[in-house]
Amino acid sequence: MLFKLAFRNTLRQKRRTIFTMLTMFGGFTLASISIGWSDGSYSRIINMFTRNRLGHIQIHAQEYLDKPSLYKAIDDYEAIGQKVQSVPGVLTWTPRFLAAGLASLENKTSAVQIIGIDPVRENEATYFNKKIIKGRPFSPQPAHEAILGKGLAEVLHAQVGDEIIIVSQGADGSIANDLFRVVGIAASGNQMADRTAFYLHLSEAQQLFVLEGKIHEIAIIVNKLSHVEKITRKIKTILDNNALDVQPWQEFAKSFYQAMKADVEGMWVMLLVILLIVAVGVLNTVLMAILERTREYGVLKALGTRPQHIFWQIVLEINIIALASIVLGAGLSLIINHILSIHGIHLPTSFTYGGIEFKSLYSAITPRSLYIPAITVILSATVVSFFPALRAARISPAKAMRIH
Amino acid sequence: MVETKNSEPLIRVEGLRKTYTDDGVPVEALRGIDLIIYPGEFTAIVGPSGSGKTTFLNIISGLDRPTEGKIWIKGRLLEEMSDKELSDFRRDNLGFIFQAYNLIPVLTVEENVEYIMLLQRIPREERKRRVRQILKEVGLEGFEKRRPPQLSGGQQQRVAVARAMVSNPSLILADEPTANLDSETGGGLLDMMRELNKKTGMTFIFSTHDENVMRRARRLIILKDGRVAEDKQIG
Numbered sequence: 001m002l003f004k005l006a007f008r009n010t011l012r013q014k015r016r017t018i019f020t021m022l023t024m025f026g027g028f029t030l031a032s033i034s035i036g037w038s039d040g041s042y043s044r045i046i047n048m049f050t051r052n053r054l055g056h057i058q059i060h061a062q063e064y065l066d067k068p069s070l071y072k073a074i075d076d077y078e079a080i081g082q083k084v085q086s087v088p089g090v091l092t093w094t095p096r097f098l099a100a101g102l103a104s105l106e107n108k109t110s111a112v113q114i115i116g117i118d119p120v121r122e123n124e125a126t127y128f129n130k131k132i133i134k135g136r137p138f139s140p141q142p143a144h145e146a147i148l149g150k151g152l153a154e155v156l157h158a159q160v161g162d163e164i165i166i167v168s169q170g171a172d173g174s175i176a177n178d179l180f181r182v183v184g185i186a187a188s189g190n191q192m193a194d195r196t197a198f199y200l201h202l203s204e205a206q207q208l209f210v211l212e213g214k215i216h217e218i219a220i221i222v223n224k225l226s227h228v229e230k231i232t233r234k235i236k237t238i239l240d241n242n243a244l245d246v247q248p249w250q251e252f253a254k255s256f257y258q259a260m261k262a263d264v265e266g267m268w269v270m271l272l273v274i275l276l277i278v279a280v281g282v283l284n285t286v287l288m289a290i291l292e293r294t295r296e297y298g299v300l301k302a303l304g305t306r307p308q309h310i311f312w313q314i315v316l317e318i319n320i321i322a323l324a325s326i327v328l329g330a331g332l333s334l335i336i337n338h339i340l341s342i343h344g345i346h347l348p349t350s351f352t353y354g355g356i357e358f359k360s361l362y363s364a365i366t367p368r369s370l371y372i373p374a375i376t377v378i379l380s381a382t383v384v385s386f387f388p389a390l391r392a393a394r395i396s397p398a399k400a401m402r403i404h
Numbered sequence: 405m406v407e408t409k410n411s412e413p414l415i416r417v418e419g420l421r422k423t424y425t426d427d428g429v430p431v432e433a434l435r436g437i438d439l440i441i442y443p444g445e446f447t448a449i450v451g452p453s454g455s456g457k458t459t460f461l462n463i464i465s466g467l468d469r470p471t472e473g474k475i476w477i478k479g480r481l482l483e484e485m486s487d488k489e490l491s492d493f494r495r496d497n498l499g500f501i502f503q504a505y506n507l508i509p510v511l512t513v514e515e516n517v518e519y520i521m522l523l524q525r526i527p528r529e530e531r532k533r534r535v536r537q538i539l540k541e542v543g544l545e546g547f548e549k550r551r552p553p554q555l556s557g558g559q560q561q562r563v564a565v566a567r568a569m570v571s572n573p574s575l576i577l578a579d580e581p582t583a584n585l586d587s588e589t590g591g592g593l594l595d596m597m598r599e600l601n602k603k604t605g606m607t608f609i610f611s612t613h614d615e616n617v618m619r620r621a622r623r624l625i626i627l628k629d630g631r632v633a634e635d636k637q638i639g
Contacts, residue, residue: 012510302494306523398462
């Protein structure tokens, strides 16, 4: 009967109920689309940053990231890789050799980050071959080939087919120098990284620096971004090696993660604004309804209805309106988010985030794009109806029935 | 069934006073009332407007609190009860009939009548049986699915009577029950209530200044300026 009364009361002043529903519906839809948009955009940014480049999880020798050094290398990486691959959720892994050097082409010289990669594994993990905008990928076997980042190629005025001299210091103290032919130019999406990236075949990089069989980084790709932390823990357990640091992207790309987190927190401000809009709409409805029905509440109390029943009847009535608004809002926001997740919005001018350039952004349908606005609407409706409902529940029946 | 003074009093009122504040000015609605009402009475509280009839009914039913004085109903002192206890007490022992009917407009006739039994957690089958029976007794068979705005004033007051009686309360309080009805409809309604009073032994207390009610009452308590001016048994 409580529900019946609450439900039928929502139909008494249809115009007012519709106005309240529109407020809640608008608030819900706005919040849902915003969260879907935010989730879609950020997951794309994270993917560009991790899936397409850094990997979701990285393994280094202990403290390598704090103080990178040629000598903080990982031995027997194949065995480690096999153990990593056995962890459920791991899609693939790729080894990387990292060192600094100087690259010269004719009279141009530039500091470079030498990245030794296993072409097959790197392509499997980060779609490396898709990043090559000029030339071709590495040959299957080492052949003194190099692929340059787009920015570096511009600095050195290098073209496919040019020969570049690399100079650095080997692990044994000897001068490490060699000549490599440019076979391709790659654009990873990260302009900063592309200004210094000098890719070599893994085994040739190891030979150049006299560190055969050693690498500096293992990048791991997992099946779901949300599983990263869980899988990191499992890898740590399975490796059980204190000499290795196993870190999720949130740790090895800490500044990127924190900048993004700060941006995402802006969402809560938006939710607060929505909450206020809904609250004002609901407050109007509740106060008007209680004012109009004060006499009726007096009658219900006279008949023996307990104060808490009156209270819950009012709160329930508002929540029925809220639920109906949520259902309608969910329908609309699902349609809009679905369309935006397929077609996206192409930006008139591109923007860069964490060094990555974005020309279009896409929405996403995520559970939180529905449950966060739903909780926000329900919560604001309940909180706002709380005190007027309490007042109605406490009113003296005789006093209430004197009101016409 | 006739009231009996050999039984325990249903209501005992001692030194009842009620003072309201109207725009900061104290108004004495009741100025010291002492009364005893026995089970089965069919009593009318009469008096001019402002004599304190409604205030008296509100206070003895626990809808309002007195400024001074004590009220016992079925041996229980009302002032010792919390709001929640008073609600439960009203639910289980009292039935109300109001001048303005005060039916719940969003509920149908049968739902209005059924409402109190729902509060009392009476099983569904028993509720339905009692609703059918009481609507038949008040002559509203076939009106079960109608809503109050679809009924005449007399029919609405019959629903109110059915609602008041369906849970078999010890006491029915009726505040000017015929004030909004024509004399023929009002008279018919009172005859019906008198019949129910005789048949069930429920106690009825009316506040009224309707001759129709006074003629049918077995006891008249006349209030004047918040005091009992006269208390007489009839017939």
